[in-house]
Amino acid sequence: MVARPLPYYTIELEVPADWSAIRAGQFVMIATHPIAEPALEPYLRRAFSVHDLSRTDRSTRIELLAKIVGRGTRALAARRSGERLAVLGPLGRPFTIPESGPVALVAGGVGSAPMFLLARELVARGVSFDLFYGGRSSVDLARLAELAALAQPAGELVATTEDGSVGRRGRITEPLAVRLAEARYRAIYACGPQGLLARLAELAAEHGVPGEAALETAMGCGFGACLGCAVPLVSGRFGLCCKEGPVFAFDAVRW
Amino acid sequence: MSRPDLSVRLGSLALPNPILTASGTFGYGLEFAHLADLDKLGGIVTKGLSLEPLKGNPPPRIGETRGGVLNSIGLQNIGIERFLADVLPGLERYPARVMVNLFGYELDDYARLAEKVDAYAGVAAVELNVSCPNVKKGGIEFGHDPELLERLVRSVRGATSKPIAVKLSPNVTSPATLGEAAKAGGADILSAVNTVLGMAIDPWTRRPRLATTRGGLSGPAIKPIAVRIVHDVARQVGLPVIGIGGVETVDDVVEFLLAGASAVQVGTALFRDPRTAERLVSGLEQRLAAEGLASVRELIGAMRPWEEH
Numbered sequence: 001m002v003a004r005p006l007p008y009y010t011i012e013l014e015v016p017a018d019w020s021a022i023r024a025g026q027f028v029m030i031a032t033h034p035i036a037e038p039a040l041e042p043y044l045r046r047a048f049s050v051h052d053l054s055r056t057d058r059s060t061r062i063e064l065l066a067k068i069v070g071r072g073t074r075a076l077a078a079r080r081s082g083e084r085l086a087v088l089g090p091l092g093r094p095f096t097i098p099e100s101g102p103v104a105l106v107a108g109g110v111g112s113a114p115m116f117l118l119a120r121e122l123v124a125r126g127v128s129f130d131l132f133y134g135g136r137s138s139v140d141l142a143r144l145a146e147l148a149a150l151a152q153p154a155g156e157l158v159a160t161t162e163d164g165s166v167g168r169r170g171r172i173t174e175p176l177a178v179r180l181a182e183a184r185y186r187a188i189y190a191c192g193p194q195g196l197l198a199r200l201a202e203l204a205a206e207h208g209v210p211g212e213a214a215l216e217t218a219m220g221c222g223f224g225a226c227l228g229c230a231v232p233l234v235s236g237r238f239g240l241c242c243k244e245g246p247v248f249a250f251d252a253v254r255w
Numbered sequence: 256m257s258r259p260d261l262s263v264r265l266g267s268l269a270l271p272n273p274i275l276t277a278s279g280t281f282g283y284g285l286e287f288a289h290l291a292d293l294d295k296l297g298g299i300v301t302k303g304l305s306l307e308p309l310k311g312n313p314p315p316r317i318g319e320t321r322g323g324v325l326n327s328i329g330l331q332n333i334g335i336e337r338f339l340a341d342v343l344p345g346l347e348r349y350p351a352r353v354m355v356n357l358f359g360y361e362l363d364d365y366a367r368l369a370e371k372v373d374a375y376a377g378v379a380a381v382e383l384n385v386s387c388p389n390v391k392k393g394g395i396e397f398g399h400d401p402e403l404l405e406r407l408v409r410s411v412r413g414a415t416s417k418p419i420a421v422k423l424s425p426n427v428t429s430p431a432t433l434g435e436a437a438k439a440g441g442a443d444i445l446s447a448v449n450t451v452l453g454m455a456i457d458p459w460t461r462r463p464r465l466a467t468t469r470g471g472l473s474g475p476a477i478k479p480i481a482v483r484i485v486h487d488v489a490r491q492v493g494l495p496v497i498g499i500g501g502v503e504t505v506d507d508v509v510e511f512l513l514a515g516a517s518a519v520q521v522g523t524a525l526f527r528d529p530r531t532a533e534r535l536v537s538g539l540e541q542r543l544a545a546e547g548l549a550s551v552r553e554l555i556g557a558m559r560p561w562e563e564h
Contacts, residue, residue, distance in 0.1 A: 031527065040322035043474055044527050086528065088290075220317045220324065221526040223290060225282045227302075227328045228317030237310050238331065 007068040008110065008142040009077050010051065012061055019090060020060045022050050023097075024118035025214050025247040028062070028089030029222035032075035035084050042072040047219045049114035049191070049246070050090065065113040065142060091222050092246045095189055095212055097121055101128035102155060104185045106176060106200060107147075108192020109140045114214050115191055116143060119150040128154035130179065134172025134196070138165040173199050180207040187211055188250070198255035211250040217241040259543035260550040261536070263297075265495035265517050266443035268380050268418040270352055272297040273551055274508070274536045277499050277522030278356035278382065278422070279303060279328065283342045284349075287529055295533040296351035300520060301338065303356045303384045306364055308334035318464030320455050322501075323476030324523050327467040330358060330384075335371050343377050352379035354420065362397065362407050366414040373415040380417050383408070383442075386424030386449040398424040398449075401436035408440025420444035420497065423488065425477070426452045430484045431491040438494050446497040446520065447488050448481045474523040475501040482514050489515025489556060503531060505538040512554040 013030075029045040031038065052063040066073050079085065095118055103122070107115040112133060122129050131151045135141045141159055144166070148157040158175050159167030168175065173196070179185065180203060188211035190200050197213045204211040220226035222242045229241035232254040239245065239252075261272035275298035281287060284299040293299070311331025318325045333342075338355070346353050355378050357368040365383055372378045385398035385407065397407050404421070411419055421437040423430045425448040434445045450471025455464040463469075481500025489496045495518075498511030503524035511519045524531040543551060 038527075040475060042319055043322055043324060043523075044319055088529070218315045218317050220326070221529070223529065224286045225280060225529070226317060226326070226526050227279075227311065227331050228326060230311060230314040230316050230331075232313065238314075 006077065008065065008139065009068075010063050010065050011076065011079065012063045013085070013087060014059050015062050015087065015089075017060050019062065020053065020055045022053055022062065022090040022117075023094030024050070024121050025094035025114050026050055026090040026092050027222070027246060028064070028087050028091065029219075030064070030076070031086040032072045033085075034079070035086050039075065042075065044220060045086070045088065045222065046072045046076065047216075047222055047242075049214060051113045051116050052120070053117060065110060065116070067110040088222060092242055093244065095214070095247050097125060098127055098187050100186065102185055103127065103129045103187045103189060104176060104179065105129050105131045106172060106188060106190040106192065106196075107131070107133045108172060108190075108196040109135045110142070111190070111192030111196070111214075112142060112147065113191065115189070116147060116150075118189060119147060123150055130155040130184075131157045132160075132172045132176050133157060133167075134160045134192075136162045141166055172196070173203060176200075177203055180204075180209060183207070185209055190214070201250035201253065201255050204250050212247050213250060213253070214246045215241055215248060215253070216246070259540055259548055260552075261297075261540060261543075263517050263552060263555075265497065266418055268352070268444065270297040270518060271350060272536050272539070273512070273518035274532050274539070275300055275354070275497065275518060275520045276525060276532050277520035278384065280522040280525050283333075283338060283346070284351075284353070285342060285345045290529040292530070292533045293349040293351055295536045296349075297518065297536070298352040298354055298379070299346065299349075300354040300382055301356050302332050303330050303358045304332050304335045304338050304368065305330065305358055306335060306368060308332060308337070313466045315464065315466055318455055318470070320453070320472065320476065323453075323472050323474035324526065325453055325455055325465055325470045325472050326450070327465045327470035329467070335368055339372065339375060343375060347377040353377055354380045354382045356382045356384050356422070358384035362403070362410065365407055366410040369411045369415040369417075369419075373417060378417060380420055380444070381411070381415060382420040382422055382446055383411060384422050384449070386422055386426070398422075398433060399427055401432055404433055405436040405440040408437050408442050412441030418443040420446050422446040422449050423484070424449050425480055425484055425500075431488045434488045434492040434494065438492055442494060444495050444497060445488055445492060446499055447484045448477075448500050451477045451480060473500070475503060477501050478507065482510060485511055485516050486514040486558070502535070505535060505542050508535055508539055509542065509554060512551070513556070513558040515556040515558075517555050
């Protein structure tokens with residue numbers, strides 16, 4: 001089932017029961033066209049973080065959050081309820097859930113995709129957190145109200161937009177830097193554009209706070225065969241985003 | 256009617272069926288053990304292995320085009336020693352025959368690599384990568400120069416008694432001429448083809464889609480190029496040929512066999528579905544049964560050419 005508004009949408013998939021062990025930060029590779037009509041373009045499957053997970057006695061479902069940025073995400077948005085899509089997963093290394101809070105969650109735009117499930121996991125474990133959610137404009141803060149509800153009552157959601165249409169005008173690193181100076185957090189968990197993650201890694205290092213980021217790279221297969229999703233690491237070698245990530249420690253990545 | 260016979264023979268290399276996985280698309284094989292049924296495969300060709308481990312090219316390493324994938328991985332690999340010590344024992348548990356893909360920077364590297372694998376019973380054959388477009392001196396000039404290639408193959412011939420396959424580049428005017436040179440040097444099998452040199456640019460960011468600007472194109476987009484080369488090489492050289500390039504369906508397999516290939520390698524299609532190769536094995540068996548063919552070998556080179564005018 002595809003829910004809008006565009007350019008953001010969520011897609012809900014019925015998956016095998018044992019997928020209920022999926023953890024925040026893990027991802028799936030999904031074909032953008034139905035199994036019966038494989039496409040030549042896009043040829044490869046697309047990687048998406050698992051955004052939400054629900055279990056009932058009868059079924060296990062995952063939800064993906066996507067933004068239309070190209071052919072793949074456009075084709076996927078055109079899928080209808082009941083279509084069967086090839087999905088491979090769950091893949092990759094999840095976020096390390098902290099023992100105790102408070103922690104900071106940082107999402108930039110569609111980077112909120114894995115943060116939703118992470119927020120749920122933290123709530124279930126009783127770990128308090130503040131959620132920093134930034135985007136260009138109000139439309140970029142998908143599921144804002146639900147995320148705010150997850151962060152409360154132990155924490156809060158801080159929103160920023162570059163045009164000031166929601167929350168404070170500016171970038172999300174600004175309010176976060178203030179809180180970090182107050183030494184509030186034991187750890188930072190983030191997903192968003194490369195520039196944001198690089199800045200966060202810098203901020204975290206300045207304040208001596210550990211952190212993890214879910215990275216996005218061009219990905220061929222998702223299971224370590226093509227070696228396409230190389231991430232430059234501080235150690236000097238390339239790590240595979242699909243196998244060693246997509247979640248990496250801030251200080252492991254050569255930003 | 257009994258089940259069709261899928262077994263093929265490429266020189267002295269016998270395969271339970273003609274479906275192999277292509278180098279660089281199936282890791283070292285074991286990565287797929289939980290995603291695919293390795294028992295069904297005719298063979299596994301490893302990621303290219305060098306004397307020393309290689310860290311590969313910077314990202315982006317992969318980009319998509321219509322019906323194709325551009326890559327510039329840069330032959331990242333764990334090195335021959337670690338492969339033989341840590342990976343090969345795990346692969347030996349499967350009936351699929353293991354072809355070890357080898358590449359070097361110097362002509363002598365190939366013979367040294369072949370020497371190292373010669374004693375391992377788990378290695379069924381070697382495949383020489385003399386045609387990777389993504390590494391400077393990634394063997395590429397060997398694959399473009401008949402005299403050098405003949406010398407290279409001859410040196411490997413002296414280092415191993417295992418069947419030698421030479422993987423041909425499509426980026427030359429006459430791949431068959433290189434095939435002849437490989438044969439003269441003592442090659443047993445020709446693998447055709449490696450990726451087609453290509454390039455793509457993102458029109459919005461104006462960046463090449465690959466950090467190395469140019470890379471190797473694979474997938475359905477290159478299949479007609481590969482079929483032509485397989486056809487020409489099989490006819491002109493007379494060595495058994497393994498067809499590679501855009502194999503994804505049973506029709507593709509049959510097409511390569513008709514063109515003269517004795518087996519095929521599945522590559523890029525594995526990225527979008529890691530079960531592609533095993534599906535082709537069962538699909539091919541069904542096709543043969545439906546056509547009333549007793550053996551897959553009846554299809555090899557069985558193209559019906561048009562009458563000449």
